Amino acid sequence: MSDDAPPADKPIPVKKAVSLGGLCDAIVFLALPCTWLGSLGRYGWVFDLLSHFRLQYVIVCALVVIYALIRRRTWLVLISLISLLWNAQIIEAFHQTAEVADTTREKALRVMTFNVLTQNKNQTSAITHVMQTDADIVCLLEVDDSWRASLEQLRIKYPHHLEELSDGHFGIACYTRLPLKSSEVRRFSIWRLPTLVLNLDHLGRPLTFIGTHAIPPTSGQRAHEWRDQLSGIATLVAGLTGEVIVAGDLNTTPWCEGMRLLREKGGLDFRSVDPVWPPTWGLHLPMMIPIDHVLTKRGLTIQKRTLGPDMGSDHRSVTVDIVRSAP
Known part of the structure; x- marks a missing residue:
């Protein structure tokens, strides 16, 4: 029997936690495509389902713009800004769809x-x-x-x-x-x-x-x-x-x-x-x-x-x- 002390157990390697930046990147790359796929509604019901959330896409895109500016990612600023404007103009088209009419002629x-x-x-x-x-x-x-x-x-x-x-x-x-x-x-x-x-x-x-x-x-x-x-x-x-x-x-x-x-x-x-x-x-x-x-x-x-x-x-x-x- 050997007098040598048994080797100490090696520590089990711990997986590196996902960084906040990596999590934000994942959210960004999942969210931005939805704003564009929602415009393909006539080609599939899943795409059309994505089209309903234009208001949410505007908020998400605005947050992504801020995030991209902080991370100094010019390409992401450009893509998210275009996506924001794309959704905003779709919503704006339904802001006022008629002119004020003369309402004195008859009861509404x-x-x-x-x-x-x-x-x-x-x-x-x-x-x-x-x-x-x-x-x-x-x-x-x-x-x-x-x-x-x-x-x-x-x-x-x-x-x-x-x-x-x-x-x-x-x-x-x-x-x-x-x-x-x-x-x-x-x-x-x-x-x-x-x-x-x-x-x-x-x-x-x-x-x-x-x-x-x-x-x-x-x-x-x-x-x-x-x-x-x-x-x-x-x-x-x-x-x-x-x-x-x-x-x-x-x-x-x-x-x-x-x-x-x-x-x-x-x-x-x-x-x-x-x-x-x-x-x-x-x-x-x-x-x-x-x-x-x-x-x-x-x-x-x-x-x-x-x-x-x-x-x-x-x-x-x-x-x-x-x-x-x-x-």
């Missing part, structure tokens, strides 16, 4: 759309908010049988209504004080989600109001159904000759492919004096996006657009005042 038509959230525990406050807004046309989304009793106030207030409450998270109800000529429930795509169509009289002219709730495009199949639903609505609108209003939770941001279909194929547009990019969904999330909209056709202009307060839903209500543009 007030339209409200509100995704109240099926499991909203604050139904009383939500309906009170709707009642106090006193819109001429109200479109409520995610109303199911649990909302039936709460909706009675609206049935009393408004002489005409159309409800489809049996479709769970895609239940929908419309109420109006305008003269109602006819109404119907239309279903597009194989999911057959309800879209309400009301043929109204607006100051002596025919007006078609379409209320809808599009399926979220969060997978390949859902994105396909989402496009079919929006495309079907666009085809319906394209065949109408009178004034048209489309409102609801479209699960569509102003700059995504679905909105392009509605605007180009259906002839719809925002025509809004106020910006349409402020977020309406995800009130307490960093990924807040504008997906609740009112679009018009045939010379109708939105002179005022207001977002409602937190009423227990993950959406804010959208209320607009609409007037006819001068011929």
Whole structure:
């Protein structure tokens, strides 16, 4: 037996911790490509999903510019600045989409759309908010049988209504004080989600109001159904000759492919004096996006657009005042 002392255990090498700079570099190289891939929405649903977060991309790109300046990386300053400006100009295009019209000729038509959230525990406050807004046309989304009793106030207030409450998270109800000529429930795509169509009289002219709730495009199949639903609505609108209003939770941001279909194929547009990019969904999330909209056709202009307060839903209500543009 040897008298030599046993060799001491060698220390186990510890992997070097990731540096803050390396982590920032990784975030930068992941974030910047998203701002550009989001512009390829017509070529794939994943790309289109990335297009929804333009507001967040502006903030991220601004932070990257600051980071690149601190690290003295001229090439990164240039790329991030271009990316920032690219996203900012996309948002700016929807800041004001109509000029102020002469509103002295006739009373504005007030339209409200509100995704109240099926499991909203604050139904009383939500309906009170709707009642106090006193819109001429109200479109409520995610109303199911649990909302039936709460909706009675609206049935009393408004002489005409159309409800489809049996479709769970895609239940929908419309109420109006305008003269109602006819109404119907239309279903597009194989999911057959309800879209309400009301043929109204607006100051002596025919007006078609379409209320809808599009399926979220969060997978390949859902994105396909989402496009079919929006495309079907666009085809319906394209065949109408009178004034048209489309409102609801479209699960569509102003700059995504679905909105392009509605605007180009259906002839719809925002025509809004106020910006349409402020977020309406995800009130307490960093990924807040504008997906609740009112679009018009045939010379109708939105002179005022207001977002409602937190009423227990993950959406804010959208209320607009609409007037006819001068011929």
